[in-house]
Amino acid sequence: MNKYIYPTIFVTGGFVSAIIYNLIGSYVDENGMLHEPFFLIPLGYLFAFIGLILFIVFFVYDQIKK
Numbered sequence: 630m631n632k633y634i635y636p637t638i639f640v641t642g643g644f645v646s647a648i649i650y651n652l653i654g655s656y657v658d659e660n661g662m663l664h665e666p667f668f669l670i671p672l673g674y675l676f677a678f679i680g681l682i683l684f685i686v687f688f689v690y691d692q693i694k695k
Contacts, residue, residue: 635684643677646670 644667655665 632687633684636680638685639676639680639683641680643673643675643680646676648671 639652650666650669650673653666653669657663
């Protein structure tokens with residue numbers, strides 16, 4: 630069960646990125662420029678995707694090993 634720590638960290642990182650994006654929010658300044666932390670959206674998806682792939686790989690490896 631100790632090897633599932635890395636996928637858990639990646640999935641948690643994806644959720645944390647989504648939460649931080651919502652907490653920071655976005656706004657339009659007086660010049661009409663939109664300010665938002667857009668980089669957190671693809672970063673969160675990337676972390677969640679990597680975590681899910683690692684979960685699947687480790688699970689399949691454990692099933693084959695048995």
